[in-house]
Amino acid sequence: MEDDTSYTISQLAEEFGVTTRTIRFYEEKNLIHPRREGQKRIYKPADRVRLHLILRGKRIGLSLDESLEIIDLYDPSGNNKDQYLALIRKIEEKKQQLHLQLNDIEHMISDLDRVQEQCKRELNPNEAQ
Amino acid sequence: MEDDTSYTISQLAEEFGVTTRTIRFYEEKNLIHPRREGQKRIYKPADRVRLHLILRGKRIGLSLDESLEIIDLYDPSGNNKDQYLALIRKIEEKKQQLHLQLNDIEHMISDLDRVQEQCKRELNPNEAQ
DNA sequence: TTTTTAGTTGACGTTGACGTCAACGTTACT
DNA sequence: AGTAACGTTGACGTCAACGTCAACTAAAAA
Numbered sequence: 019m020e021d022d023t024s025y026t027i028s029q030l031a032e033e034f035g036v037t038t039r040t041i042r043f044y045e046e047k048n049l050i051h052p053r054r055e056g057q058k059r060i061y062k063p064a065d066r067v068r069l070h071l072i073l074r075g076k077r078i079g080l081s082l083d084e085s086l087e088i089i090d091l092y093d094p095s096g097n098n099k100d101q102y103l104a105l106i107r108k109i110e111e112k113k114q115q116l117h118l119q120l121n122d123i124e125h126m127i128s129d130l131d132r133v134q135e136q137c138k139r140e141l142n143p144n145e146a147q
Numbered sequence: 148m149e150d151d152t153s154y155t156i157s158q159l160a161e162e163f164g165v166t167t168r169t170i171r172f173y174e175e176k177n178l179i180h181p182r183r184e185g186q187k188r189i190y191k192p193a194d195r196v197r198l199h200l201i202l203r204g205k206r207i208g209l210s211l212d213e214s215l216e217i218i219d220l221y222d223p224s225g226n227n228k229d230q231y232l233a234l235i236r237k238i239e240e241k242k243q244q245l246h247l248q249l250n251d252i253e254h255m256i257s258d259l260d261r262v263q264e265q266c267k268r269e270l271n272p273n274e275a276q
Numbered sequence: 277t278t279t280t281t282a283g284t285t286g287a288c289g290t291t292g293a294c295g296t297c298a299a300c301g302t303t304a305c306t
Numbered sequence: 307a308g309t310a311a312c313g314t315t316g317a318c319g320t321c322a323a324c325g326t327c328a329a330c331t332a333a334a335a336a
Contacts, residue, residue: 079208109263134238
């Protein structure tokens with residue numbers, strides 16, 4: 019049942035539109051941990067997912083460290099009750115942050131909507147608003 | 148009818164939780180243009196709004212240049228038909244970008260929701276889900 | 277009048293996130 | 307055996323977005 023697909027560094031680079039340098043840099047910063055075959059890196063689906071999460075994080079303005087924090091929330095690396103509770107709290111915090119960002123973006127969009135409407139009114143001053 | 152409120156640099160810094168250095172830096176980058184009284188900067192409500200927009204941009208991961216682009220969309224600095232049409236298109240593009248970000252964030256939130264639910268299930272394995 | 281208390285202008289330092297070589301090692305063809 | 311094509315490890319460069327510090331000015335308070 020385990021997926022034995024694997025990728026080279028340039029395959030992933032191509033797929034996600036980043037350079038190989040970038041991917042190696044992420045490894046240097048401990049965001050990804052590909053295995054080695056000889057001296058070459060080989061990437062498994064799990065690594066691909068991590069890369070995907072990092073890049074999604076980047077798109078919404080997270081730093082690499084922040085993305086790493088979120089990725090770490092995915093692996094329940096501890097197994098006792100307290101750690102689960104702590105994890106749930108952390109996740110709650112992250113979600114709140116994200117909701118704040120959602121708010122900012124929604125405001126920005128509706129601001130732009132207003133400006134756009136104003137523009138259109140300038141163009142057609144005669145039409146009923 | 149004009150609002151003659153004005154602010155010092157440190158008032159704004161305090162209000163928005165940034166340093167005065169940051170605000171001066173934004174001026175150096177042509178994001179804000181306060182007037183001078185002697186050699187001191189004096190900030191008007193319009194400047195405050197610009198600062199607010201910049202910081203909102205930062206929170207959602209925009210660069211200063213990107214924020215500036217958006218801010219510029221607010222001032223219909225041109226007045227002919229073509230310029231309005233161009234402006235409307237630009238705004239549409241920005242909105243689309245923002246919708247993509249919205250999507251990323253929503254996905255991230257629902258991912259975290261799932262992880263959190265899974266955590267809770269680990270804690271109470273007996274309860275009906 | 278001296279001393280705080282803002283504020284100002286440089287100039288240089290720093291940090292994060294990579295880019296850009298250079299020098300080298302495999303593997304795969306020809 | 308030679309030569310591409312792809313990979314590797316340093317090491318250094320770069321750019322944005324500030325931080326830090328020094329040396330100065332102006333106004334206000336003690």
